[in-house]
Amino acid sequence: MKNLLLLIMLSMVFTMSDTQAQNANIGSKACYVQKAGLPINYTDADARYYSLVTKGSYAYGLDNENKRLFGWQVDEVNPVIKAVVSLYGFSVNSPKRQSKKVEKKDKDGKVISSYTEYWYEGRAVGNGTLYIYGHQNEFSYSTKTPKAKKGPTKAELRAEEEQKKLEDNPFLTEEVIDDLGSSEIEEDSGLEGLELPLARRINIDKVKTMSSNKFKSGYAALQDYRTRVYPALSDFRAAYPQGAYNNAINALNRQYGFAPNKSIFRLKTIKNDKHPESKLWNNATDAAIQIFKLVRFNKPVAKQKSSMMAIIDYFVTQVERNSEDDKKQRKVKKAALENLMNIYYFLDMHDEVLAIAGKHLESKKLGKMAERMEAKSKRQSAHLAFLKMNSAHLDDDTMEFDEGDIVELEEEGEADDGK
Numbered sequence: 001m002k003n004l005l006l007l008i009m010l011s012m013v014f015t016m017s018d019t020q021a022q023n024a025n026i027g028s029k030a031c032y033v034q035k036a037g038l039p040i041n042y043t044d045a046d047a048r049y050y051s052l053v054t055k056g057s058y059a060y061g062l063d064n065e066n067k068r069l070f071g072w073q074v075d076e077v078n079p080v081i082k083a084v085v086s087l088y089g090f091s092v093n094s095p096k097r098q099s100k101k102v103e104k105k106d107k108d109g110k111v112i113s114s115y116t117e118y119w120y121e122g123r124a125v126g127n128g129t130l131y132i133y134g135h136q137n138e139f140s141y142s143t144k145t146p147k148a149k150k151g152p153t154k155a156e157l158r159a160e161e162e163q164k165k166l167e168d169n170p171f172l173t174e175e176v177i178d179d180l181g182s183s184e185i186e187e188d189s190g191l192e193g194l195e196l197p198l199a200r201r202i203n204i205d206k207v208k209t210m211s212s213n214k215f216k217s218g219y220a221a222l223q224d225y226r227t228r229v230y231p232a233l234s235d236f237r238a239a240y241p242q243g244a245y246n247n248a249i250n251a252l253n254r255q256y257g258f259a260p261n262k263s264i265f266r267l268k269t270i271k272n273d274k275h276p277e278s279k280l281w282n283n284a285t286d287a288a289i290q291i292f293k294l295v296r297f298n299k300p301v302a303k304q305k306s307s308m309m310a311i312i313d314y315f316v317t318q319v320e321r322n323s324e325d326d327k328k329q330r331k332v333k334k335a336a337l338e339n340l341m342n343i344y345y346f347l348d349m350h351d352e353v354l355a356i357a358g359k360h361l362e363s364k365k366l367g368k369m370a371e372r373m374e375a376k377s378k379r380q381s382a383h384l385a386f387l388k389m390n391s392a393h394l395d396d397d398t399m400e401f402d403e404g405d406i407v408e409l410e411e412e413g414e415a416d417d418g419k
Contacts, residue, residue, distance in 0.1 A: 041395025131190035268335035
């Protein structure tokens with residue numbers, strides 16, 4: 001690794017005169033990096049004590065040994081936050097028959113035969129609710145000016161009209177009208193008699209949907225549903241409680257904890273080997289990917305920042321060297337700029353993101369990308385400031401975690417080809 005970084009630093013001294021003459025074929029590679037999830041709610045560090053209980057007819061046989069609220073300590077006597085996971089019901093809905101007319105056409109588009117195919121769709125639902133008792137101090141961030149509320153929508157006008165018809169119907173009493181307007185039936189509950197107020201109620205249902213195979217006979221489709229689909233949906237009864245419980249822990253951490261997250265983004269590469277910059281560029285990209293693999297959510301990133309400096313300098317040079325006015329050079333410049341901003345962002349170097357993005361906001365070709373990254377970094381900076389943190393990486397290497405605790409986030413970053 002040291003030899004590679006030294007090679008990058010030395011090679012930057014030399015100018016490759018034919019770089020601009022080559023048309024770079026831009027590709028990308030996935031890069032993975034850990035960081036701590038930033039909770040929605042702020043809690044003082046010395047007040048992070050919680051308790052967690054389960055209840056309900058399906059709250060048994062749960063593997064809850066290693067599931068926890070990260071960054072908090074358990075206190076069953078005087079918790080600041082009390083979480084209640086209610087697992088209270090399971091059902092398999094009646095199947096719904098579906099049908100579709102299928103036509104076969106000749107080369108001229110004329111229908112030569114047709115038939116109807118049938119299938120049945122079913123759904124199993126395992127019910128669960130997470131109740132959170134305690135305080136709320138939520139992060140709020142918006143760059144948009146609130147818009148004045150417009151008049152009622154068409155849907156709202158239709159609903160008002162239907163309600164008026166009900167009220168004018170002499171055969172419907174007020175009690176019946178009220179029932180028609182409130183179809184949600186509460187089947188579970190949290191805990192009563194707590195001094196802590198209810199802060200949030202979160203649905204943690206687990207749902208499984210399945211379909212029969214498609215047949216020309218409705219009876220054959222129903223038989224397939226009965227013999228194959230229905231048993232599989234019924235078996236979901238045993239799996240749903242653990243899945244719902246895991247959902248509850250993830251939701252609790254999103255609200256208050258600092259769970260390990262794995263972000264996925266892409267670093268741009270040069271795919272054509274004949275391009276004079278491809279080897280050095282791709283070496284820099286590969287090195288960055290390896291360095292990011294060493295990042296842990298519960299350790300500072302100072303060491304990785306130091307290891308990444310030569311790579312950062314290389315991409316800075318590529319941004320500065322290539323002109324936006326030349327189409328071939330612009331592809332390289334844009335790819336280098338994206339790599340640079342992503343590296344800065346995932347190393348918590350938000351001032352650097354804002355500085356480099358700010359230089360390109362007025363660009364016709366690079367401005368949108370710079371604007372998106374600037375907005376993303378500003379929001380992250382504001383969230384960190386709200387939580388009184390300087391980094392999305394904690395300084396607590398005593399915090400134990402398993403691979404199963406890591407929440408893998410959706411891929412971030414640009415999806416184009418660098419044109």
